[in-house]
Amino acid sequence: MTDLENLSEVELDVLKELGNIGTGHAATSLSKLLNKDVFLSVPKVKIGEIKNLSSEFIGEVVAGVIIALQDLEEKRSGYLYIMFPEKSARKIAGDLFGLEELDEEMYASTIMEVGNILSSSFCDASADFMDIILLPSPPNFAVDVPTAVIDSVVSQMARKSDHIILFETSLSSDSDIEIYLAMLPEPCLLDDMMKILGQL
Amino acid sequence: MSSSILFVSNERGKVIFLTSRDVLVKSFCSLSNTCSFQDSCRSCDMVDAAKSHLMGTRSNLNIKNLDGELSAGIGEYKIGKNVLLKVMGLGSCIGVILSDVSTGLCGIAHVLLPGASNNGETKYAETAIEKMFEDMVKMGARKNRITAKFAGGAQVFKHMNLDILKIGDRNAISVEETLIKRNIPILAKDVGGEVGRNVIFNPADGSMIVKYTKGEVLWL
Structure with missing residues (x-):
């Protein structure tokens, strides 16, 4: 199994490319959905120690959507973590409905659906361009500070390793919409990627 | 002292002030749920006591310094x-x-x-x-x-x-x-x-x- 602490440059690049293609397509979907231009930041791949994780995320309360990714053999490949800062989340939900105020249930399910669309296009892209099949789970939703939302996922990964790979990027649109996207791959996703690369 | 942490208490409540360069930057106050200023801590006897402590004057409230x-x-x-x-x-x-x-x-x-x-x-x-x-x-x-x-x-x-x-x-x-x-x-x-x-x-x-x-x- 791939060792997270000592990933090679090639492995990191492949991971970055997967994230790039995935978020590129997610950005296109978001742009269509909102009917606005969406900008993509230069993505970063980091290998970090779990104990320092809290410094990786923004400090404000976010609407967080977590989607688990599986491969065809139902092995867990990793997680997508989509963070909408509260103001952006309200704005997106409001814009989609053309309303200023939404009731909480409607708001939550709208943001989950946006998360769903983003993750589906992410997975589509990874299958189309890299032949890596990722099946997204239904979205899980919470509103809290980013570490509080993600720590139960991190605890799963911490059983195997003290390190975590974090692929991070952000999407933004003209007027005060910002979305942060992170992918936390499991070691087996890296194994799969390397296998596919080996066949090329 | 450029930054210090103060614990101020009286019979009504207790508060921790985080200070930097003698300015109160953050507080955790046991009264904040009922306080109209909430986290901004504009002025009250606790804030005044902490400020005067930072200026070096004594106050009649109970003040302790924490070491970081x-x-x-x-x-x-x-x-x-x-x-x-x-x-x-x-x-x-x-x-x-x-x-x-x-x-x-x-x-x-x-x-x-x-x-x-x-x-x-x-x-x-x-x-x-x-x-x-x-x-x-x-x-x-x-x-x-x-x-x-x-x-x-x-x-x-x-x-x-x-x-x-x-x-x-x-x-x-x-x-x-x-x-x-x-x-x-x-x-x-x-x-x-x-x-x-x-x-x-x-x-x-x-x-x-x-x-x-x-x-x-x-x-x-």
Whole structure:
């Protein structure tokens, strides 16, 4: 199994490319959905120690959507973590409905659906361009500070390793919409990627 | 002193002020739930007392200086004497505090997983508590005077279909069982719920400050 602490440059690049293609397509979907231009930041791949994780995320309360990714053999490949800062989340939900105020249930399910669309296009892209099949789970939703939302996922990964790979990027649109996207791959996703690369 | 941490108390309430260059930058106040200024702390007798203390004048309120702060990352623990201890952004994780009032030694652990580790990893509840306990004893804490407080283990998800996300309860149970097994008295706890927490320990009066990420503050 791939060792997270000592990933090679090639492995990191492949991971970055997967994230790039995935978020590129997610950005296109978001742009269509909102009917606005969406900008993509230069993505970063980091290998970090779990104990320092809290410094990786923004400090404000976010609407967080977590989607688990599986491969065809139902092995867990990793997680997508989509963070909408509260103001952006309200704005997106409001814009989609053309309303200023939404009731909480409607708001939550709208943001989950946006998360769903983003993750589906992410997975589509990874299958189309890299032949890596990722099946997204239904979205899980919470509103809290980013570490509080993600720590139960991190605890799963911490059983195997003290390190975590974090692929991070952000999407933004003209007027005060910002979305942060992170992918936390499991070691087996890296194994799969390397296998596919080996066949090329 | 460019930055210091003050603990101010009177008969009505208690507050921790974090200061930088003699300006109050942050506060954790036991009255903040009823205070009209909330976190901004414009002016009250506590604020005035802290400010005059920073200017070097005495005030009639009870003021103590703390020697800095320590923050434990995920799966770590930190031990100190007369320092403010913090764990921030707890969702399903738990902040466990052990303290010995007689020597002033105290520690905080940021527990990530229930159960014990085979190779001493402190992200597991049982291992973290036992190691922190032993370290404190080595540093001079008295075994039978150590008491515990803990908070965390929330279930922040409103909509959820992954069972692995339900780890908060198991963490809380594991922490409690370990403390009971070790005969460490539990003085306070605040677990469960749907909101994330920041847990802070004030060694000056032994209280655990639980600041919910949505604003509410508890002094336990």
